[in-house]
Amino acid sequence: MTTAVEVRMTDEAGIPVAALEGEIDLANAAEVRSQIFGMVSNTAPGLILDLSGVSYLDSRGVQLILELAERLKMRHLKFRVAMPEKSLIRRILLLTHVDAVVPLDTSVDQSLAMMREGT
Amino acid sequence: MTTPRVLVVDDDAALLEALPETIRLRMPGTVVETCGSTAPALQQIAAVDYDAIVSDIKMPGMDGLGLLSQVRALRPDTPVLLITGHGEHDLAIRSLRAGAYDYVQKPIDREYFVASLGRAIQVRQLRRQIADQQQALSHHAGSLEETVQERTTELRQTVEQLRALTDVAAAIHAARGAEEVLRSVVDAACRLSGAGLAVAGFYRGDNEAAALADEHRWAIAMAPESAALRLAREDVVRIFAAICAGERGPADLPETVFEALSRAAANGEGPWSSFFALPVRGRLGQPLGAMILARPTGRAFAPEVRVQLEALALQVAVALENTLLYERARGTAETLQRSLLPERLPEIPGVVLSARYLPGNHEAVGGDWYDVLTLPNGHIGLVIGDVAGRGVWAAAVMGQLRNALRAYALEGNPPALIAERLTRLVDDRTMATLVYLVVDPETRAVRYLNMGHLPPLIVGPDGVTRLHGGAPPLGVRGIVYREDTATLAPRSTILVYTDGLMEVRGRSIDDGFARVTDVLRRYGNAPVDDLIDRVLASALEGRTAEDDIALVALRLAPLSPERLDIRLPAVPASLAQMRQTLRRWLKSAEVGSEESYDIMTAINEACANAIEHAYGPTDGLFECEVALEDGVLTAIVRDIGRWRSARGQYRGHGIKLMEALMGEVEVVPGPTGTAVQMRKRLVRTGRVPV
Numbered sequence: 001m002t003t004a005v006e007v008r009m010t011d012e013a014g015i016p017v018a019a020l021e022g023e024i025d026l027a028n029a030a031e032v033r034s035q036i037f038g039m040v041s042n043t044a045p046g047l048i049l050d051l052s053g054v055s056y057l058d059s060r061g062v063q064l065i066l067e068l069a070e071r072l073k074m075r076h077l078k079f080r081v082a083m084p085e086k087s088l089i090r091r092i093l094l095l096t097h098v099d100a101v102v103p104l105d106t107s108v109d110q111s112l113a114m115m116r117e118g119t
Numbered sequence: 120m121t122t123p124r125v126l127v128v129d130d131d132a133a134l135l136e137a138l139p140e141t142i143r144l145r146m147p148g149t150v151v152e153t154c155g156s157t158a159p160a161l162q163q164i165a166a167v168d169y170d171a172i173v174s175d176i177k178m179p180g181m182d183g184l185g186l187l188s189q190v191r192a193l194r195p196d197t198p199v200l201l202i203t204g205h206g207e208h209d210l211a212i213r214s215l216r217a218g219a220y221d222y223v224q225k226p227i228d229r230e231y232f233v234a235s236l237g238r239a240i241q242v243r244q245l246r247r248q249i250a251d252q253q254q255a256l257s258h259h260a261g262s263l264e265e266t267v268q269e270r271t272t273e274l275r276q277t278v279e280q281l282r283a284l285t286d287v288a289a290a291i292h293a294a295r296g297a298e299e300v301l302r303s304v305v306d307a308a309c310r311l312s313g314a315g316l317a318v319a320g321f322y323r324g325d326n327e328a329a330a331l332a333d334e335h336r337w338a339i340a341m342a343p344e345s346a347a348l349r350l351a352r353e354d355v356v357r358i359f360a361a362i363c364a365g366e367r368g369p370a371d372l373p374e375t376v377f378e379a380l381s382r383a384a385a386n387g388e389g390p391w392s393s394f395f396a397l398p399v400r401g402r403l404g405q406p407l408g409a410m411i412l413a414r415p416t417g418r419a420f421a422p423e424v425r426v427q428l429e430a431l432a433l434q435v436a437v438a439l440e441n442t443l444l445y446e447r448a449r450g451t452a453e454t455l456q457r458s459l460l461p462e463r464l465p466e467i468p469g470v471v472l473s474a475r476y477l478p479g480n481h482e483a484v485g486g487d488w489y490d491v492l493t494l495p496n497g498h499i500g501l502v503i504g505d506v507a508g509r510g511v512w513a514a515a516v517m518g519q520l521r522n523a524l525r526a527y528a529l530e531g532n533p534p535a536l537i538a539e540r541l542t543r544l545v546d547d548r549t550m551a552t553l554v555y556l557v558v559d560p561e562t563r564a565v566r567y568l569n570m571g572h573l574p575p576l577i578v579g580p581d582g583v584t585r586l587h588g589g590a591p592p593l594g595v596r597g598i599v600y601r602e603d604t605a606t607l608a609p610r611s612t613i614l615v616y617t618d619g620l621m622e623v624r625g626r627s628i629d630d631g632f633a634r635v636t637d638v639l640r641r642y643g644n645a646p647v648d649d650l651i652d653r654v655l656a657s658a659l660e661g662r663t664a665e666d667d668i669a670l671v672a673l674r675l676a677p678l679s680p681e682r683l684d685i686r687l688p689a690v691p692a693s694l695a696q697m698r699q700t701l702r703r704w705l706k707s708a709e710v711g712s713e714e715s716y717d718i719m720t721a722i723n724e725a726c727a728n729a730i731e732h733a734y735g736p737t738d739g740l741f742e743c744e745v746a747l748e749d750g751v752l753t754a755i756v757r758d759i760g761r762w763r764s765a766r767g768q769y770r771g772h773g774i775k776l777m778e779a780l781m782g783e784v785e786v787v788p789g790p791t792g793t794a795v796q797m798r799k800r801l802v803r804t805g806r807v808p809v
Contacts, residue, residue: 002529003695004495023698026727027691056698058723059772088716095779096772 003027005054007035012112016044019108021053029060036068046078048111057089062096069102080104080111123240124150124167128160128174128186129202138173138227145233149240157181161189164197171220171239173200176210184210184217191218196246198239202227280427283311288434297321297442301340304410304435309342311431312395312424314412317342318350319399320359321408321439331360331406355411363398363406392416395425399436407439448511453478455514456488459521465493466686468700469560469678473647474671475655479619485667486513486551487617488521495531497699499560501673502528503572503615504553516549520593524555533557534568535600541593551593554615556586561703563607563675568600573618576635578643579611583636586613612647612674614639619666620658631658647674680708682746689730689739689758697726697743708747714801717780718752724773725756725795732758732793750801754781757794 005022018036040047049065051057065081072079081098082105083090093104105111125142129135132155139151152167154160157178164172172190176183183201190199198220203211211222220242221235287307294300301319308317321338324330334356341347391413399408410432414420420428464472474489486506494500502524506517523544527537534555545551552572558565567575571592574585588603607613614635621631638657642650651672658668683704687693698719705715722743729741744755777784783798 002495002692023695025691025694025723026730027694056719058694058720058727059776060727062772062776088713091716092720092776095776 005032007032009039012048012108014044015046015048015112015115016040017048017050017108017112019050019053023056024054024061024064025056025058026060029064033064033067037071040072040077042075042077044077046080046115047072048108048115049079049081050108050111051081051083051089052087052108054083054087054089057092059096061089062092062098065093065098066101078115080115082106082108082111121244122148122150123170123244124152125236125240126152126154126160126163126167126169126172128154128157128172128178128183130155130178131175134175134202138232141229141233142236145229146237146240157183157186157189160186161193164190164193168194169197170243171198171200171236173202173236175202176207176214176222177204184214187214187217187219196243196250198243200232200236200239280311280423283307284427284430284434287311287431291434291438292441294438297323297338297439297446298340300435300438300442301338301408304431305340305342308410308412308428308431311427312412312414312420313418314395314414314420315391316346316413317410318346318355318412319408319410319435320355321442322359322363322406323443324406331363332356358396358411359409362396362409362411365398393419395420395428397429397432399432399439401436401440407436407443410435452509452511452514455511455518456486459488459514459518461490464491465499467493467499467560467696468683468685469676469703470499470558471647471674471676472671473651475651475668477619477655477659477668479667485509485619486517487619487667487669488517489615489669489671490521490525491671491673492525492528493696494528494557495695497560497696499558499673500528501556501558501613501615501671502554503575503617503669503671504551505572505617505669507550516545516551519544520551520553524553528555534566534602538568538570538590538593538598538600542596542598545594547594549594553593556613556615558607558613558673558675560675563609563611565605565607565613566602567605568602571595573616573621576614576616576639577605577607577611578614578639579608581608583639583643607675609677610675612639612643612650612672614651614654614670614672616654616670617666617668619668620654620670622666623658634658647672678704678707680704681748683744685743685745686740686759687743689741691727691730693730693741694723694726698723701743701745704745710747710752710801714799718754718799721777721780721784721797721799722754722756724777725754725797728773728795729756729758729793747801752799752801754797755794756797757789758792 003023003025005020005024005028008019008021010017010019016039018039020032024032049068069079080103085106090104093099098104103114105114127135127138129138135153135155139153142149142151152163154163157180160174174183174186187199187201190197201214201219201222203214203222203224205225207224211224214222220239223232223235287303290303290307291300294303301321304319305317308314308319318339318341322331322336323338324333324336330336334353337356337359339352339355341350393414393416394411396409396411398406399410401407410428412420412428460476461474464474472491474491476487476489479485486508488504490502492500492502504517504520506513506520520541523541524537527540534557537555553570554567554572554575556565556567556575565586567586569586569589571589574587577584577586586603586605590598590600620635621628623631634657635654638654639650642653645653651670654670655668683701685697685700687697701719701722702715705718710718722745726741726743739758741756741758746753774784777797781797781799785796787794787796
């Protein structure tokens with residue numbers, strides 16, 4: 001049995017959205033990271049990470065989001081993470097203070113709106 | 120013709136003088152002796168084998184007829200001429216009847232007399248000649264018969280020797296394995312040569328002449344077997360190495376080489392010195408082994424015996440070379456097959472697994488295999504298969520099928536799709552039967568596809584049932600596969616197996632089913648290891664397994680709501696399975712979903728740490744014990760199975776998460792690794808009413 005996750009990249013009017021579906025843990029965090037890093041170009045305004053489909057995320061997932069934030073910041077790119085208000089993983093991100101580094105939205109639409117407004 | 124000798128007997132002195140005179144004159148070269156009466160004449164006749172006797176018929180005492188009858192008795196082949204008085208026709212006829220050759224009347228007609236006597240001598244001499252020739256002939260015939268008999272005996276011996284050699288060859292070639300070959304060789308060598316001791320060795324040296332003295336590379340047999348007590352292995356190997364190293368062929372080695380052998384052979388009877396040693400070489404001349412034979416001193420091995428032993432050595436060479444080839448082939452197949460069976464079964468809480476694999480005593484390994492997989496969704500895949508045929512080929516096909524099935528199954532494909540893909544993989548020559556069965560330990564739902572294999576058996580509260588349905592064996596084209604489903608009762612046990620379990624020679628397969636069903640019914644509640652051993656034992660009762668037997672039992676044991684033990688390989692891939700098992704247990708313990716998530720995340724962090732710090736790539740394990748008592752959940756996560764120094768401080772988000780989610784976290788460095796202990800008072804569970 002292995003941890004299964006799917007990474008889907010879409011483009012919402014010039015803004016790349018990485019949607020993850022499945023679980024993220026030690027077994028696949030490194031692979032997910034390299035997949036997302038390889039998909040973000042410098043010409044894009046930023047990246048939206050959609051975690052709505054993620055049913056489980058451990059500290060390696062948290063680590064992944066923080067590393068992503070750091071990288072994008074270095075490249076002067078914006079970064080937002082979206083998941084439903086009641087998502088169980090939101091609790092994990094709040095417990096590890098990810099919200100202090102990356103804004104957490106409740107949907108991709110909200111993230112897109114915020115990003116277009118310039119935040 | 121030899122000089123004729125004639126005896127003349129007459130009481131008439133004048134005639135006794137005149138007749139010899141006539142004979143000498145008319146028949147030159149004839150020796151004539153005379154006698155005046157019958158008595159001395161008989162003495163003469165007894166001493167000399169005359170060619171003819173001439174006698175007067177009328178004489179005092181014994182007359183001519185009396186003499187005739189004596190001569191007939193004494194020398195039946197000697198012709199007798201009788202001289203009768205004028206007109207004594209009666210006497211003349213009597214004399215002819217009594218066996219006289221002829222008679223001559225007085226006055227004697229000399230012409231007639233001489234002619235008659237000449238004929239008599241000629242007949243006598245011809246007869247003697249014929250007798251001589253007959254004797255020579257019969258003598259010759261006698262010796263001819265003797266010669267024929269001699270040749271026949273020789274031929275028979277040769278035939279017997281050849282037959283003995285053929286018998287030996289048959290025994291040697293029928294032998295299985297080097298040890299059996301050697302055993303029959305030493306017995307045969309003693310029988311063929313009359314040796315009192317025979318030692319044969321098989322060298323498994325991979326053609327390396329350098330390793331000839333290496334004891335471990337030799338298999339040795341001796342006859343009589345008791346010789347092994349007196350003959351040290353190392354001495355034998357030394358001798359064999361010397362024999363094989365020599366360039367020469369069969370030869371007597373110097374006696375000094377055989378000191379130990381001599382003592383062993385003699386068995387206290389004093390040293391033996393008649394030895395015959397010969398190397399056994401393969402087709403390329405490489406050493407395959409050697410033979411030594413011994414006889415008591417003074418009883419050397421005859422040349423023809425040596426020839427026979429050399430012929431024996433050739434047979435042995437062929438047999439040993441075949442043995443080597445066979446051992447290599449079997450070794451390869453066995454290694455291949457063993458490498459394809461799971462080294463250990465996965466440990467899945469709530470699932471008890473046990474498997475047995477019993478190779479048959481058949482010469483070549485079979486194509487039976489089994490496999491147990493943990494699928495991406497946490498279900499368990501159970502595989503049992505049998506490739507038709509034996510040996511390396513069957514084992515190789517089995518390997519391909521096994522790996523392909525693994526790959527397709529681990530991608531999460533349903534049984535029917537896997538079957539379809541496997542069919543595309545095999546060629547026309549392959550025929551294999553296979554069951555692929557997927558068990559969901561949570562719902563106890565089973566999905567399966569049986570491709571021509573014997574049906575899986577289920578033993579549960581309702582007794583023993585078969586999982587029906589299926590498709591033709593793998594290799595049959597154009598099949599649309601459809602999976603079958605079943606739902607098992609709690610605590611059910613699934614048994615999958617290969618046909619060796621059911622098929623006992625001379626019994627119908629129904630007997631096999633009845634036998635196994637009976638064992639399952641009686642011991643269905645016994646521990647799975649015990650149950651599977653009893654099933655296997657029932658198949659072996661009163662026979663040796665001829666076919667390979669593979670069987671796997673899987674029991675669905677309900678999780679205890681008080682306690683959960685998980686033990687998994689210390690690899691990242693184990694985390695998902697740990698979480699799935701934990702999730703199932705938390706659900707069965709009626710822990711709320713939010714608290715379950717917290718607990719799962721905390722325990723996952725501890726496990727991930729244990730995995731990340733595991734020493735070495737795969738062989739470590741980690742253990743997770745979770746207990747729930749009086750509304751308090753405790754979890755201990757530790758790495759086990761190997762010593763290593765304690766890990767340093769927990770850093771990063773992991774420890775923060777554990778503390779935040781559980782409340783109490785303690786990291787305890789121990790002598791065999793680090794243990795993380797966590798406690799959490801649950802807000803609400805089904806066991807503690809609010």
